[in-house]
Amino acid sequence: MRTIFAALAASTMLVGTAGAAEIYPLDRATILASSPFDFKVELDAVHGEGDISVLVNGKPYAEVFGKPADYIAEEKGKDDKVLGSALILRDLALAAPGSYKVDVKAGDETKSVTWEVYGTAEIAKAKNVIFILGDGMSVAHRTAARIMSKGMTEGKANGRLAMDDLDHMAFIGTSSTHSIATDSANTMSAYMTGHKSRVNALGVYADRTPASLDDPRVETIGEALRRTTKKSIGVVSTAEVEDATPAAVVSHTRKRGDKAEIVGMFYDVQPEVLLGGGSAYFLKSDVPGSKRKDDKDYIQLFKDAGYTLATTKTELDAAAGTNTGKMLGLFHTGNMDTWLDRNQLKKGTVEKFPDQPGLVDMTNAALTQLSKNPDGFFLMVEGASIDKMSHPMDWDRAVVETIELDHAVAVARDFAAKHPDTLVVVTGDHTHGVSLIGTIDTEKPGTDMREKVGVYDDAGFPDYADTNGDGYPDSVDVKRPLAIFSSNFPDYYETWGPKLDGPFVPAIQDANGNYVANEAYKDVPGAVLRTGNLPRENDTAVHAVDDIVLQATGPGAEAFKGYMEQSDVYRVLADAFALGKVQK
Amino acid sequence: MSRLITRRSCLAGLSAGFAGSALAPMSPAHAATPELSFNELYGSFSALGLEFSDKVKTLTGQRVGIEGFMAPPLKAEATFFVLTEIPMALCPFCSTDADWPDNILVVYLDRKQTFTDPNQRIEARGLLERGSWTDPDTGFVSQLRLREARFAKV
Numbered sequence: 064m065r066t067i068f069a070a071l072a073a074s075t076m077l078v079g080t081a082g083a084a085e086i087y088p089l090d091r092a093t094i095l096a097s098s099p100f101d102f103k104v105e106l107d108a109v110h111g112e113g114d115i116s117v118l119v120n121g122k123p124y125a126e127v128f129g130k131p132a133d134y135i136a137e138e139k140g141k142d143d144k145v146l147g148s149a150l151i152l153r154d155l156a157l158a159a160p161g162s163y164k165v166d167v168k169a170g171d172e173t174k175s176v177t178w179e180v181y182g183t184a185e186i187a188k189a190k191n192v193i194f195i196l197g198d199g200m201s202v203a204h205r206t207a208a209r210i211m212s213k214g215m216t217e218g219k220a221n222g223r224l225a226m227d228d229l230d231h232m233a234f235i236g237t238s239s240t241h242s243i244a245t246d247s248a249n250t251m252s253a254y255m256t257g258h259k260s261r262v263n264a265l266g267v268y269a270d271r272t273p274a275s276l277d278d279p280r281v282e283t284i285g286e287a288l289r290r291t292t293k294k295s296i297g298v299v300s301t302a303e304v305e306d307a308t309p310a311a312v313v314s315h316t317r318k319r320g321d322k323a324e325i326v327g328m329f330y331d332v333q334p335e336v337l338l339g340g341g342s343a344y345f346l347k348s349d350v351p352g353s354k355r356k357d358d359k360d361y362i363q364l365f366k367d368a369g370y371t372l373a374t375t376k377t378e379l380d381a382a383a384g385t386n387t388g389k390m391l392g393l394f395h396t397g398n399m400d401t402w403l404d405r406n407q408l409k410k411g412t413v414e415k416f417p418d419q420p421g422l423v424d425m426t427n428a429a430l431t432q433l434s435k436n437p438d439g440f441f442l443m444v445e446g447a448s449i450d451k452m453s454h455p456m457d458w459d460r461a462v463v464e465t466i467e468l469d470h471a472v473a474v475a476r477d478f479a480a481k482h483p484d485t486l487v488v489v490t491g492d493h494t495h496g497v498s499l500i501g502t503i504d505t506e507k508p509g510t511d512m513r514e515k516v517g518v519y520d521d522a523g524f525p526d527y528a529d530t531n532g533d534g535y536p537d538s539v540d541v542k543r544p545l546a547i548f549s550s551n552f553p554d555y556y557e558t559w560g561p562k563l564d565g566p567f568v569p570a571i572q573d574a575n576g577n578y579v580a581n582e583a584y585k586d587v588p589g590a591v592l593r594t595g596n597l598p599r600e601n602d603t604a605v606h607a608v609d610d611i612v613l614q615a616t617g618p619g620a621e622a623f624k625g626y627m628e629q630s631d632v633y634r635v636l637a638d639a640f641a642l643g644k645v646q647k
Numbered sequence: 648m649s650r651l652i653t654r655r656s657c658l659a660g661l662s663a664g665f666a667g668s669a670l671a672p673m674s675p676a677h678a679a680t681p682e683l684s685f686n687e688l689y690g691s692f693s694a695l696g697l698e699f700s701d702k703v704k705t706l707t708g709q710r711v712g713i714e715g716f717m718a719p720p721l722k723a724e725a726t727f728f729v730l731t732e733i734p735m736a737l738c739p740f741c742s743t744d745a746d747w748p749d750n751i752l753v754v755y756l757d758r759k760q761t762f763t764d765p766n767q768r769i770e771a772r773g774l775l776e777r778g779s780w781t782d783p784d785t786g787f788v789s790q791l792r793l794r795e796a797r798f799a800k801v
Contacts, residue, residue, distance in 0.1 A: 351696055353788070393694045
């Protein structure tokens with residue numbers, strides 16, 4: 064009966080059924096040898112288990128994979144809609160490098176994919192890897208950071224960023240499995256797993272079922288390091304630690320918003336150092352400020368697991384001197400404030416959380432702790448607010464965040480100079496549609512700010528000063544600031560100047576659910592309404608699809624060159640650490 | 648950040664809820680209600696949690712008035728909403744890419760009212776209730792609420 068039904072189901076969709084099945088991992092996936100991953104076949108129709116043929120390199124798959132998959136007669140979608148049959152085999156691992164061609168046939172449905180399973184060097188090239196990520200850090204951010212912090216005379220920069228002198232470089236393609244565009248979840252996931260995925264997904268291929276925590280998993284670098292090495296793991300971010308970028312080091316979910324669950328995934332892997340914001344998801348639900356819905360007290364659980372806890376910069380300084388080997392630093396219930404707000408403007412939430420460490424403080428603390436491990440470490444450092452300030456087109460904050468990230472790069476380079484067995488990688492996860500096009504001469508007569516934008520020969524040079532020599536501008540409220548604009552925007556009021564009263568909120572929602580210009584900026588002298596070029600559901604500027612620049616130095620860095628897919632970066636990291644071989 | 652399908656589908660479902668703006672007038676009997684503001688909710692902030700202010704502790708159990716904005720509600724017919732200090736772009740129950748702020752107040756209405764524009768400043772008045780409460784419909788956990796509340800445009 065089932066066979067008849069299956070035949071009927073298939074025959075009702077004759078056109079286009081060939082190739083309708085989906086196989087995870089997707090075609091052209093590259094997989095680290097012996098690295099666990101979930102294998103899933105999704106069929107569009109309902110097929111009996113015996114009617115589904117899966118061959119791997121021409122042999123029955125269970126023979127090659129070592130075990131059969133679970134058969135699901137009917138996968139259910141929203142409202143219990145039958146999606147078709149599926150096969151799922153969790154924690155498959157392929158030890159032998161090579162090409163694996165998987166052919167699936169069920170009724171009229173056919174699909175073939177080929178994976179490349181790769182080995183690595185037998186002996187690690189690098190003892191340590193410091194992976195520094197400027198979220199959304201585009202070329203314009205770097206150019207602006209260099210000019211703002213170092214100055215420029217007669218067309219030549221008066222100084223260089225720490226990241227300018229990393230000696231190997233690649234262009235990285237950031238696109239998603241279902242879209243040329245991308246977000247911080249699947250971009251960082253590609254770096255941290257070697258597999259591309261879908262927008263919002265971390266450490267999984269996005270399957271068709273609604274549940275966000277059951278999608279086919281791939282191994283994260285955190286798990287690979289635990290499986291094959293005795294190295295320490297560090298995760299540092301100015302965002303909530305369970306935000307997409309830091310989460311990608313350990314997490315598996317279709318939905319980056321599963322933050323309470325992501326804290327549990329951090330607890331499972333237990334990075335030796337975890338520093339950032341986001342304590343709201345560590346607090347049990349009855350604590351004011353908690354965003355958990357359960358009674359799990361992850362602060363206590365981490366303490367019980369031997370972590371020294373720090374909640375302020377002062378406590379971080381003290382914790383860095385302790386010798387417990389594990390450090391949890393949570394300095395904000397949400398995202399941490401920007402350098403500009405913490406150090407100069409005292410806006411944002413600085414009044415509520417006045418003693419937050421900066422990215423450099425956290426990077427130093429992490430390196431001090433991690434470098435105690437004779438087997439080495441992997442440290443991920445994220446400058447999160449380059450992106451978080453670029454979305455609302457708050458360019459001053461975004462550029463100063465880039466300067467701060469560069470100071471963290473300097474710390475990493477200093478460490479690598481003393482420990483030459485350290486690979487330092489500096490990149491972004493995706494770009495923004497942002498460009499630096501000149502300056503704004505605020506002293507030009509008149510009130511029409513548009514006429515004060517200096518381009519070509521009229522741009523001249525900006526007048527930021529750094530009298531205390533700390534590498535940051537003494538003020539962003541200067542007479543001739545940089546002119547930076549986004550290629551894409553919602554409706555907003557362009558004010559042509561820094562937002563000294565707090566981070567920019569360009570658009571807010573109207574009664575129809577559309578985003579319209581935030582009238583709070585309407586009366587800023589010279590403000591001009593810009594009609595958006597994005598769909599009205601967008602409240603801020605969006606990520607660009609443009610390639611991102613990656614630079615690196617140290618053992619293994621020579622593998623970064625030309626154009627690379629974001630997922631290829633993982634292979635370089637795995638090779639530098641020789642993760643194809645168990646070393647413990 | 649990303650723009651999410653979840654939010655889009657949520658907002659589509661909500662659009663009907665923004666239509667009306669005819670709000671019930673506030674009873675004069677409420678005129679002497681003590682006022683509370685969003686920046687008076689907490690006495691201290693820490694990564695280990697926030698602490699309610701003495702004013703909140705004193706006013707717990709009493710009727711209070713507080714001004715703010717209505718976050719995009721979950722559905723048109725709900726009898727509760729989230730009051731925020733600034734206009735919220737996102738429905739707090741639907742969003743996964745941006746979180747609602749700490750200083751929110753869940754408002755349970757004493758009777759159904761037509762929801763309002765999220766940019767319209769409103770004042771909500773009701774019994775101030777403190778302590779952990781999980782909304783049975785949404786699973787939304789709150790520590791501070793108004794019960795038996797009404798709201799009106801400011």
